[in-house]
Every structure is written in structure tokens, then in C-alpha cells.
Amino acid sequence: MANPMVRLQEEGVSPWLDNLRRDMFASGLLDRMIREDGIRGQTSNPTIFQKAISQGSLYDEQILDLARSGKEAEEIVWELMIQDVRSACDVFLPLHQVAEGRDGFVSLELNPTMAHDSAGSLAQAAQLVPRVDRPNLMLKVPATPEGLPVVTELLSRGVHVNVTLLFSVQRYEQVLDAWMTGLEKRLEKGASVRGLHSVASFFVSRVDTEAEKRMDERVKANPALAAQCDALRGRIAVANARVAYELYQQKLNSPRWERLKAQGASAQRPLWASTSTKNPAYRDTIYVDDLIGPDCVNTMPDETIVAFRDHGTVCRTLTPENLAEAHKVLESFASLGFSLEDITNHTLVREGVEKFAVSYRDLVEAVRVQREKLLAQA
Numbered sequence: 001m002a003n004p005m006v007r008l009q010e011e012g013v014s015p016w017l018d019n020l021r022r023d024m025f026a027s028g029l030l031d032r033m034i035r036e037d038g039i040r041g042q043t044s045n046p047t048i049f050q051k052a053i054s055q056g057s058l059y060d061e062q063i064l065d066l067a068r069s070g071k072e073a074e075e076i077v078w079e080l081m082i083q084d085v086r087s088a089c090d091v092f093l094p095l096h097q098v099a100e101g102r103d104g105f106v107s108l109e110l111n112p113t114m115a116h117d118s119a120g121s122l123a124q125a126a127q128l129v130p131r132v133d134r135p136n137l138m139l140k141v142p143a144t145p146e147g148l149p150v151v152t153e154l155l156s157r158g159v160h161v162n163v164t165l166l167f168s169v170q171r172y173e174q175v176l177d178a179w180m181t182g183l184e185k186r187l188e189k190g191a192s193v194r195g196l197h198s199v200a201s202f203f204v205s206r207v208d209t210e211a212e213k214r215m216d217e218r219v220k221a222n223p224a225l226a227a228q229c230d231a232l233r234g235r236i237a238v239a240n241a242r243v244a245y246e247l248y249q250q251k252l253n254s255p256r257w258e259r260l261k262a263q264g265a266s267a268q269r270p271l272w273a274s275t276s277t278k279n280p281a282y283r284d285t286i287y288v289d290d291l292i293g294p295d296c297v298n299t300m301p302d303e304t305i306v307a308f309r310d311h312g313t314v315c316r317t318l319t320p321e322n323l324a325e326a327h328k329v330l331e332s333f334a335s336l337g338f339s340l341e342d343i344t345n346h347t348l349v350r351e352g353v354e355k356f357a358v359s360y361r362d363l364v365e366a367v368r369v370q371r372e373k374l375l376a377q378a
Contacts, residue, residue, distance in 0.1 A: 155182025293318025
């Protein structure tokens, strides 16, 4: 039987790789994953780079060269990330061309410490795009209130955008508006929107993690609620994502979108992110199996790809019946007094921004230490 990873495309899902390491290029690993696993794009974030650069000696030679040229740690960090993203873009370029620009993208995140700084983010984006200088670069912009105008402005400038750290359906509606406003602004300039692409990265597993935490606290205080909470465990994140997908479908049936589509615009596909299973009690492919439908992207870490390749189920699960069931699940959750909006639009966004900012600072510090060490040894 064909590789389930490859068969995902039959149901309209583009699998992307949620990892980036320099040794993927020289070893041919990334190229093999594209050919054998049907990988059609790649995402990175500060945590991924922090792990890649902090482990082993892959980056030592470049760190030393840059240090000798007088560059400080933070400058070196961006040189390293830009080189890796540029290399990945080159590997994906043939696919990007064959896919007529729909896939084959590599995402690079803006400085996460500026997640609440619109002007700073735009200034950095203006520098990064020409420095990477690849047609299949996507810039990742967080779905914070300050990030939304950045999304609009970058799209109006013709920059491909991956809107990240998205948890809330309510915020997703604002993201969809920011995306369409960006296309409209570009058209107002007399520029074309053909070939301009965007994805909205809707994080999944972290929603279940936070929901379980709150249910555990509630059951501890009131054991009588145990059965009702148990019936909802492992179902909140998928239900939340399915309701988001339903909103996506509704927006693509609107007159506003039809006007943009007539001008050659491409839809901003929902991208399922944070798809590794955090709770060992759940299926390790749950956040792939249960979110299969047309016009989606699913970005997976290595372990999820291995699991899905081995025993993933390729069957459309973003069906009208399952979307209707999702509403019932979320209604049951709310009936127990839980606020999904508080989880998704407040707690998880705040924690996500903080986590990436910490990873970024840790990365800069690790490079600073390595820079000093290598200079001392040279």
C-alpha cells in the first residue's frame, strides 16, 4: 500500500515538515522526504533553531568565521538561520515551481521578542526578504493584535505570510480579515495578487493540554464531574480546529472572497500546527487523522511523520457531520463552566509568545557562549 504520507494529498492535505536542521541538506534527507514522504513544505521557529544550533558542532565553522569578521551573537544567529532557510528554499524550489507556487514554501519566523511591535516587525521583514532572496520564502508573523496589521501590510507588499500562534476561532476570523484586507490593499496599488500565498497556522495539541489541565483542577475540586470531563478528554483541540475549518469554508463562500478570487487570488489555507501528541494516552496520529480535508496543510515534526507513515489513517474527517459534532463537543465543554476563549485567545497566545521569545534568547545566549569558546580556541 502507498505511503499514507503521500496519500494525504489525495484528500487535499499538503504535509509539511515542522523541523529544520543543517545536516538535512548535505545528507540528502530533506530531498528524500520530499520524494518518498510527499513533504511539500517546511516550517521553522525559534525553538527548532535553538535545538539545531545548540546541539553538536554543525554550526561551529560558520560561527567562528562570523565571529572573526566582528559579528556579535545576535547577528550570527540571523546569519545562521538565513543560510539554513535559504538552503531549504533551494531544495524545495523545483517542487514550488511544479506546484505553480502553491507549495514548496519554507517559513522563517520574525524576531519573536517583537510579537507586540508592529513597526519593528515590519522593519525586520523589509530586511529579511532581500537577505533570504528566495521566491518560496514565507515569513511567520504571530497572530497577536499587533501582528495582524503586519500580516496585512506584508501581503500588500507581495510577501508570502504564515500567520502563526493561532489558537482561537475568534482570532482566526480577524486573521482572515487581515489576509483579505492585505490582498485588497495590494489590488488598490494596481499590483497583482496572482501567485501570492498565505497560510494560517492553527495550533492544535496545546489546546488539549491546557483543557486537560483545567479539567484536572475542576475534577480535583469536584470529583462528581470526573465522568463528564473524561468524556471530553482529547476532543477539545480537534473540535476547535474543525470549527475553524468551518469558518474558513464560510469565508470562501463570501462575496468578498469571490471578488478577490476573480482577480486571481489564492486562498489562505488553514495549516494545522503543534500536531505531535503530548498525552501518551491518545493516538500518536490523532492530530493528523482527525483533520483531513481539502485545502489544508499539516506541518508535522519528525516523530509524527514516522508514526503516520507507519499507521496513519487516510480518510476525510473534515466532513459536515464531524463539523456539526465539533460544535456539540465545545458546547458540552462550555456547559461545565470552561471558557475556551480564555484558553485559546489569552493563555495559549501569551504562553506561545513567551515560549518562542525564551527560545530565541536562549539561542542568542548559546551562540554567544559558543562564539567566545571558539575564539578562545582559535
